[in-house]
Each structure stands twice: as C-alpha cells, then as structure tokens.
Amino acid sequence: MAYHHGRLRETLLEAAVAAIEQDGVARLSLRDLARRVGVSHAAPAHHFGDREGLFTAIATDGFARLATVLEQAGDDFREVGVAYVRFATSERGRYEVMFRPDLHRRDDPELAAAMDRAGDVLRSGAAAEPGDDRTNGLAAWSLVHGLATLWNAGAIAMDEGAEVEVVARAVAGVLFGHAASAAGGAAVADPVR
Known part of the structure; x- marks a missing residue:
C-alpha cells in the first residue's frame, strides 16, 4: 500500500x-x-x-465518523438508529475497536470528545420520544447496537437478499411504536437459528 x-x-x-x-x-x-x-x-x-495508542486513534476516528453519520440522519430518531446500524455494518473494523475499552485509553481527551459528540446525537433523539430520556436512550442504543453486532457476527437468520437498513428500520420502528409502517416488506426470518 x-x-x-x-x-x-x-x-x-x-x-x-x-x-x-x-x-x-x-x-x-x-x-x-x-x-x-x-x-x-x-x-x-x-x-x-504503542498498540493501545493505535487502537485509541482508531476508536477516536470511529466515534467522530459515527457522530457525523448520526448528525446527517436528521431529526427522525428511527433514521438515526438506521444510520447507526449502517455505520456499524459498513465500518466493521472501527466499530469492533470503538466498543472495546480494554483496547484503548478511555481517558484520552480526543476520544472522550468524539464519544460525547456521538452520544449527544443519540441522547437528543431519545429526549424527543415520550417517556424517560435515559431509559429511551439505553433502549434505543441497546437495540441498534445489538442488531448491528448480531448482523456483523452472522447470527441473525435472514431471508436471502435482506438488507440491513430495511431490517434496522423495521426493528427500530417496533421500539417506538412505528411497527406497522416500519416493516416495509422486510423479510425477517426466525430470530434464532
């Protein structure tokens, strides 16, 4: 290279x-x-x-990129969730490092700023939904993070040709009561193989 x-x-x-x-x-x-x-x-x-410094730089870059993607998704919290899943499945190397605090320096100021920026977008979307902001935020993050992690691991049984964005939109719609309009024909197979 x-x-x-x-x-x-x-x-x-x-x-x-x-x-x-x-x-x-x-x-x-x-x-x-x-x-x-x-x-x-x-x-x-x-x-x-050192290796930890390399992983810190990868995580910092990853969170900065994630924040940009989330900001570009706009004000629709469901679309922010879809953007999160899209990022996680297309930036697998960065994503794998970002959520492994054992690999990098969590006290690095640049990393903390990038994490805060991404977190601010997620928190603001959660605050717009009815109910408790913290619970909404944790529920939304758990859902999209879990979906992305399962997708990346190949652990979700999907019909052939299923697209991660369609599945993410359908799943995120369930969380905030948009299930009927969210599915859009998504071919979600049995969740457990």
Missing part, C-alpha cells in the same frame, strides 16, 4: 482497520502494520506510541 507524503498517519489507520476486518484485533501488531504499509517498523510507533 503506497502512501502520499504527509498522510502516513491516515494511511496507517486505514491499513489497521483493514487488517482488523481481515484478521481481527488480536492479530494486529505495529510491526505487522508497518509491513502492510511498507514503512519501517518504527513508523507506527512514531505516530501512535
């Missing part, structure tokens, strides 16, 4: 995410990352310090 002068950090991050998607987080090392990018083994250490 070639990189442009001045963009080595971004190239390393993208290569790390690709490696995670291919081999998982356990197999990623700074030395392997350097080999993938074609730079000296000291280059990743220069940018991230």
Whole structure:
C-alpha cells in the first residue's frame, strides 16, 4: 500500500482497520502494520506510541465518523438508529475497536470528545420520544447496537437478499411504536437459528 507524503498517519489507520476486518484485533501488531504499509517498523510507533495508542486513534476516528453519520440522519430518531446500524455494518473494523475499552485509553481527551459528540446525537433523539430520556436512550442504543453486532457476527437468520437498513428500520420502528409502517416488506426470518 503506497502512501502520499504527509498522510502516513491516515494511511496507517486505514491499513489497521483493514487488517482488523481481515484478521481481527488480536492479530494486529505495529510491526505487522508497518509491513502492510511498507514503512519501517518504527513508523507506527512514531505516530501512535504503542498498540493501545493505535487502537485509541482508531476508536477516536470511529466515534467522530459515527457522530457525523448520526448528525446527517436528521431529526427522525428511527433514521438515526438506521444510520447507526449502517455505520456499524459498513465500518466493521472501527466499530469492533470503538466498543472495546480494554483496547484503548478511555481517558484520552480526543476520544472522550468524539464519544460525547456521538452520544449527544443519540441522547437528543431519545429526549424527543415520550417517556424517560435515559431509559429511551439505553433502549434505543441497546437495540441498534445489538442488531448491528448480531448482523456483523452472522447470527441473525435472514431471508436471502435482506438488507440491513430495511431490517434496522423495521426493528427500530417496533421500539417506538412505528411497527406497522416500519416493516416495509422486510423479510425477517426466525430470530434464532
């Protein structure tokens, strides 16, 4: 993988995410990352310090991207949930690191700011729904996070050709009483194999 002068950090991050998607987080090392990018083994250490620093940078980038996606979804809380699932299933490498506090530095100020920004969008949507804001927020996050995690693991039995966004819209609709209009013909098979 070639990189442009001045963009080595971004190239390393993208290569790390690709490696995670291919081999998982356990197999990623700074030395392997350097080999993938074609730079000296000291280059990743220069940018991230250590493996935990690399994962912190991936999580920070992931939460910033997630916040942008959620903000772009608009004011419809169901569509924010769909955007969350879309992000989680299309950005699997980042998503896998983001919710693994054992991998990164939770006290990193940039990571905390990115997490707060994404969380603010989710909290504001939950506040717009009837009922308790905190319970709504936890219910919504649990639903979309659980759906995305199950989808990524291949644990949901779906009819062939089912699209994650259609399924996410149908499932999110159930949470806030939009079930009849949410399904839109989604072919959701038996939930347990």
